[in-house]
Amino acid sequence: MSRPELVLASASPRRVELLALVGIVPDRIEPADIDETPLKDETPPRLAARLARSKAEAVAARAPDSVVLAADTVVAVGRRLLEKAADEAEAVRFLKLLSGRNHRVFTGVAVAAGGAIRHRVVEARVSMKVLSGDEIAAYVRSGEWRGKAGAYGIQGRAGAFVTRIVGSYPAIVGLPLHETVNLLAGAGWRAE
Numbered sequence: 001m002s003r004p005e006l007v008l009a010s011a012s013p014r015r016v017e018l019l020a021l022v023g024i025v026p027d028r029i030e031p032a033d034i035d036e037t038p039l040k041d042e043t044p045p046r047l048a049a050r051l052a053r054s055k056a057e058a059v060a061a062r063a064p065d066s067v068v069l070a071a072d073t074v075v076a077v078g079r080r081l082l083e084k085a086a087d088e089a090e091a092v093r094f095l096k097l098l099s100g101r102n103h104r105v106f107t108g109v110a111v112a113a114g115g116a117i118r119h120r121v122v123e124a125r126v127s128m129k130v131l132s133g134d135e136i137a138a139y140v141r142s143g144e145w146r147g148k149a150g151a152y153g154i155q156g157r158a159g160a161f162v163t164r165i166v167g168s169y170p171a172i173v174g175l176p177l178h179e180t181v182n183l184l185a186g187a188g189w190r191a192e
Ligand SMILES: Cc1cn([C@H]2C[C@H](O)[C@@H](COP(=O)(O)OP(=O)(O)OP(=O)(O)O)O2)c(=O)[nH]c1=O
Pocket: 009, 010, 011, 012, 014, 015, 031, 032, 071, 072, 073, 074, 075, 084, 105, 147, 148, 149, 150, 152, 153, 154, 155, 172, 173, 174
C-alpha cells in the first residue's frame, strides 16, 4: 500500500533540514498563514501547542487525504513571552532580556491525519552568558536573529552565547525529532 502524502505546513527552512537529518523528506511544503497572537493569559506551552495545531489544521482543511505536520517555537524568559522580533530594536530588547539568564524554549509539534490531530509540546532549558552591548549590537547587525523566536539561533553564531542546555536541541532549532517521528508513526507514516 502506498504511503499518504506528507505535507510540511511550515515556511521554516530549519524544519526541512531537521527532518532530512532523520530521513524524512516532505512530499510538499505548504506554509500556513495564521494569526500567531497569544491569547490573554495563555502560557507559553499552551501557545506553542495551539499554534502548531492551528497551522496543521489550516493546511489539513485543504489536503484532507494527506498527513500534515506543523510546529511552533516560542521562548519564555521570566514572565515574558518572546516570539519573533519585529525589528532590530526589538531584537536588542530580547537579547538584553536573555543575557546572563536561563530561559525556556517550547516547541509544539502537531500531526493531522484522517480528520484527527495529535500534538506534543517539548521544553528545553537554555542558559546564556552575559552579553555585552557590543556583542548584542554585532549580533543584531548580522541579521541572524530574523525569523527566529527569541531573536537568536542556537545553530548559528548565537551558539557561542549558550553555556548549557537541558532538553532537546532540535526542539530549540524548531522541531523535536523524537516526538515528530513518533507522531508520524502514530498517524501511519514512516520514513522509507
Ligand atoms: C530559539 C530558536 C528558534 N529558531 C527558529 C525556529 C522557528 O523557525 C522560529 C520560530 O518561529 P515559528 O513561528 O515557530 O516558525 P516559522 O515562522 O519559522 O515557520 P512556520 O510558522 O511557517 O512553521 O525560530 C531557530 O532557528 N533557532 C533557535 O535557536
